[in-house]
Amino acid sequence: xxxxxxxxxxxxDELRAILGEEGVLTGKAARYNRTRVPAPFPVHRWAEYVPDxxxxxxxxxxxxxxxxxxxxxxxxxxxxxxxxGLNDGALPLKRxxxxxxxxxxxxxxxxxxxxxxxVGPGINMLKLNEELRKHNVMFPDDPAxxxxxxxxxxxxxxxxxLIGGRYGHTRDLVISFQIVxxxxxxxxxxxxxxxxxxxxxxxxxxxxxxxGHQGTLGIVTEATLELVPRPEMEFAAFFxxxxxxxxxxxxxxxxxxxxASLGGVVLFDEYKLRYLRRDDEAYIxxxxxxxxxxxxxxxxxxxEVEPAARRIMRIGRExxxxxxxxxxxxxxxxxxxDRYATPLxxxxxxxxxxxMSWHCEDASIxxxxxxxxxxxxxxxxxxxxxxxxxxxxxxxxxxxNGAYKPWGDYLTEIDIGIWEQKLSDDNWPDWVACxxxxxxxxxxxxxxxxxxxxxxxxxxxxxxxxxxxxxFDVMLKIKAALxxxxxxxxxKYELDRAYGLDEKVFR
Amino acid sequence: MIGFRLSAQKPPEAxxxxxxxxxxxxxxxxxxxxxxxxIEQQDMPAWDTMRIVDSRWxxxxxxHDHWADTVxxxxxxxxxxxxxxx
Numbered sequence: 001x002x003x004x005x006x007x008x009x010x011x012x013d014e015l016r017a018i019l020g021e022e023g024v025l026t027g028k029a030a031r032y033n034r035t036r037v038p039a040p041f042p043v044h045r046w047a048e049y050v051p052d053x054x055x056x057x058x059x060x061x062x063x064x065x066x067x068x069x070x071x072x073x074x075x076x077x078x079x080x081x082x083x084x085g086l087n088d089g090a091l092p093l094k095r096x097x098x099x100x101x102x103x104x105x106x107x108x109x110x111x112x113x114x115x116x117x118x119v120g121p122g123i124n125m126l127k128l129n130e131e132l133r134k135h136n137v138m139f140p141d142d143p144a145x146x147x148x149x150x151x152x153x154x155x156x157x158x159x160x161x162l163i164g165g166r167y168g169h170t171r172d173l174v175i176s177f178q179i180v181x182x183x184x185x186x187x188x189x190x191x192x193x194x195x196x197x198x199x200x201x202x203x204x205x206x207x208x209x210x211x212g213h214q215g216t217l218g219i220v221t222e223a224t225l226e227l228v229p230r231p232e233m234e235f236a237a238f239f240x241x242x243x244x245x246x247x248x249x250x251x252x253x254x255x256x257x258x259x260a261s262l263g264g265v266v267l268f269d270e271y272k273l274r275y276l277r278r279d280d281e282a283y284i285x286x287x288x289x290x291x292x293x294x295x296x297x298x299x300x301x302x303x304e305v306e307p308a309a310r311r312i313m314r315i316g317r318e319x320x321x322x323x324x325x326x327x328x329x330x331x332x333x334x335x336x337x338d339r340y341a342t343p344l345x346x347x348x349x350x351x352x353x354x355x356m357s358w359h360c361e362d363a364s365i366x367x368x369x370x371x372x373x374x375x376x377x378x379x380x381x382x383x384x385x386x387x388x389x390x391x392x393x394x395x396x397x398x399x400x401n402g403a404y405k406p407w408g409d410y411l412t413e414i415d416i417g418i419w420e421q422k423l424s425d426d427n428w429p430d431w432v433a434c435x436x437x438x439x440x441x442x443x444x445x446x447x448x449x450x451x452x453x454x455x456x457x458x459x460x461x462x463x464x465x466x467x468x469x470x471x472f473d474v475m476l477k478i479k480a481a482l483x484x485x486x487x488x489x490x491x492k493y494e495l496d497r498a499y500g501l502d503e504k505v506f507r
Numbered sequence: 508m509i510g511f512r513l514s515a516q517k518p519p520e521a522x523x524x525x526x527x528x529x530x531x532x533x534x535x536x537x538x539x540x541x542x543x544x545x546i547e548q549q550d551m552p553a554w555d556t557m558r559i560v561d562s563r564w565x566x567x568x569x570x571h572d573h574w575a576d577t578v579x580x581x582x583x584x585x586x587x588x589x590x591x592x593x
Contacts, residue, residue, distance in 0.1 A: 122561070129573065234575035277525075281536045299575060309579055313586045324586060326580040334567040345538075345546070351527060353543045481593050 001498035007052045007097070011073055015097075017057055018065045023103075025054040036100045037085040038340070039457070040359045040418050042428050049091060051078065051098040059105050060178060060186050067219065068184035070097060070487050077182075080491050081153030081214040083120065084145040084340060086360055087454035089156055089214035090168055093491035101152050107131055108222070115197045115227040116175060119154025121220045137227040140167040140299075143340035143452075152220045160211030160452030162336060162399075163263030165255075165406030167228060169452075171211045172403050176247035178222035179210055182483035186221070195224050209478070213343070214456050215489035218483055233305040235298040237312055239321025240290040244270050245371070247292035250319035252367055254296055255400050255407040257315055259308045261300035261351050264400045268293040269374055272415075274397025278347070282328050287343035294321060297333055322490035346392035346417030356392060356417035361435060364451040365412040370398050376441045379416045384434040388427045401451055411451035414438065435459030443467055456492040464494055513521055515554045 015024045035050050052075075057063045058295075070077045083090055092098055104120035107128065111117070111134040112135055119128060129138050142162040143149055154158075155177060159170035167173065171466045175198055176190030178442075189207045203308070211218055224504025241247035268276070270291050276283035277290075296312050296483025316323065346356030365373050374396055380413050385391035394415035400406035418431065436459045439449040449455050449463050465472040476498040479486075486499045521529040521537070528536050535556065539550045571578045581587060 043555060046592060126573070133573075231575040233577045233579050234571065234578040279528050279538075281534065284524060284536045302577070306584070309581075309584055310543060310586070313584065316588065323561050323581060326582050330578055330580060334570040334574075337570050338566070347542075352545055353538055354545050494593055 007073070007075055007385050011069065012053065013456070014069055015053070018059060018062055018069070019055055023056045023058070023062075025056065030054050031098075034080055034083065034090075034100060035092065036087060037083050037090050038358065039086050039088050039091075039440070039453075040357060040420060040423075040431065041088070041091070042423055043420050044423050044425065044428075049093060050095065054098045054100055056100050056103050060180060063099065063180045063219050064186055065186045065219050066099060067180055067182060067327045067487070071183060071485055074485055075491050076489065077219075077487050079152070079156065079219045081150035081156065082124065082145065082148050083153075084149040085153065085157060086213070086362070087157070087450070087460070088457040089151070089454055089489070089492065091457070093489075096487075100330060101150070101219070101221075104221065105154075110135060110137075110227075111196065112137065112227070114196050115139070116224050117227055118195075118222065118224045119151055120157070121177075121223060122147065122415070123152055124150050125154075133230065136230045138230045139173065139225050140228055141170050141173050141225075142337060142371045144336065147336045150341055151223055151225070155211060155220050155223060156214055157452065157454050160401070160411055163297065163299060164403050165265070165400050166261060166404075167262040168226075168403040171208065173226045174207070174211070175224045175226060176207060177210070177220050177224065179218040179220050182485075183486040192403075199224075200205075212454065214454050214492055216456075216479060216495055217488060219488075225366075229301075231299040232302045233298075233300065234333075235305050235309040236296065236329045237309070237310070237316060238293055238295045238324040238329040238332060239316040240286070240324050241292045241294070241321055242289050244292045244374070246320045247294050248371060250316060250321050251294050251398070252407075253315050253319040254294065254312065255367075257311060259298065259311060261291040261298045261304045262312075262406055263297040263419075264406055266295040266400075267398045267410075268295070269368070269396045269398075271378055271393055272397055275393070275395045282332055293324065293327075295333065295336075313392065329404065334455070344417070346419065348392075354419050355421065357420050358394075359416045359418050360413045360453075361416065361438045362413045362451050362453050363439070364409050364448040365398070365442060366402055366446060367407070367411050369445040369447065370475050371411060371413060372410065373441055373445050373447070374398075377438055380434060380437045380441070381414060381416055384430055387431050390418075390422045390427060391421040391431075408455075412442075412447075417439050432459040436463065439463045461492070461494045516551065516552045518551070518553045531562075532556065 031050050034054055076094040078092040079099045080090040101122040105122035106120045109118040125141055143159050154170045176195045178188050180186050189210055191205050192202030247500055251265055255265045261409045300309050307338045344358050345353050381393045396414045398410040401409045401411045442449045480497045480498040518531045521531050524530050527539055529539055530536055
């Protein structure tokens, strides 16, 4: 069993020798601001999760030195990228050292011949694409946090992209990366060897082992990414329907269109429309018979997109949809690249406005199961909203989930407003139970409890062994072998079991 | 803006749109102030409301330009603008 100890002054001095004075932050503001992420957090116990200090490395060698020192001293290490996670991957559950990678944000090489760009993990996709535009190429990883999340966090989470149906998701767009292991060794992982090789059959496919590691297996220090031609044309079309069932059937028809330029299809349910009609300016004026909406988006060359757009319009209408108009289609679609800018308020049962933070519980659900899962998730949320008085159901959406083949299963999310100021030891267990029941429904319907956020924390994490079965035992063996002292992001994913620990994630 | 203009400061009177929503400017909606007692509604000069709305449109236009050279619409295809009852 690993026992973590307080950080001694001599350790801080050693870190300053590695990183320089400006690379080690011990002040209260620097530490408190790196305690949580947007995911709901027990704010009433904030002080228990504040890291002991923050370090800002500039190189893989510095990261390696930090990790070796932490190993020697048995200090927890938690990597943090943009801090935009909808899961608690970057939250220092056992305090220790937060490794903030934002200064590792260089573009190291743009290779227009073999179509790759090599970057530090601290670069943001929007800023990267501003630079790539001059070469008429793009890195098309497009989360809702596009303007603020970082490449390192996308790898740590194995992120999902809004336009993954066309271009793939993070795991498909990151060709290889460099990672510092928990014991300090620096290695390269890809499909096999070859930093710019997209497909290999050599050895184990280690890229996929470390993709989505949530900081439990090391710290990514460099990544080689895919470049695609900058799209000549974008087309978005939103349709409305008189019922969820009609919209669900139309979603299936659109997703199966076979159009290679189709970035994705999104189904917004009746609860989501009720919420939008209440609190979103684009939907407030919509009449009551607008009960569900389906959104589509295409990207590619003009020669691809124009005929594909005609087909999308035909399929949408023939499957019962009514076009919502150009303004809402193009405007709402553009806003989807930037959902983190949304001001957050929710409502009590009385309709009274209160400040709420946004929680979205995600899962991967097969198309056939979407209607049943939707009913159950709303029922669970309603039960806990009534019990706690601090939750607000903001509706659900289902988004095509497959890379290049956008049909079959869907990233399924329920958005829940949560009045964090009212969290306490009395109602936090209710929130955790709500999350756990939502996750269990996903498993009961043959799904996965998360499509893109990860599942490291209480309410999710205890379902990982259930979902993974015998695979979870393999995870424990890998964790123990690579991280013998359990210093990398301890307490996450139930991986403490590898060391004979079985603690609650939140105390 | 040169000098003081009352119209740039004082928002027009609100009209009710739904049980939850009021409107003072076209296409700009506000939560019914009666539903904002726990968190009180902020008084904003008219010019500041318009600045925020204009900034949002600029942001969306920037985002379109960031992602593709051209935005195709259904109207460009001759497939029609907004549906009359949508």
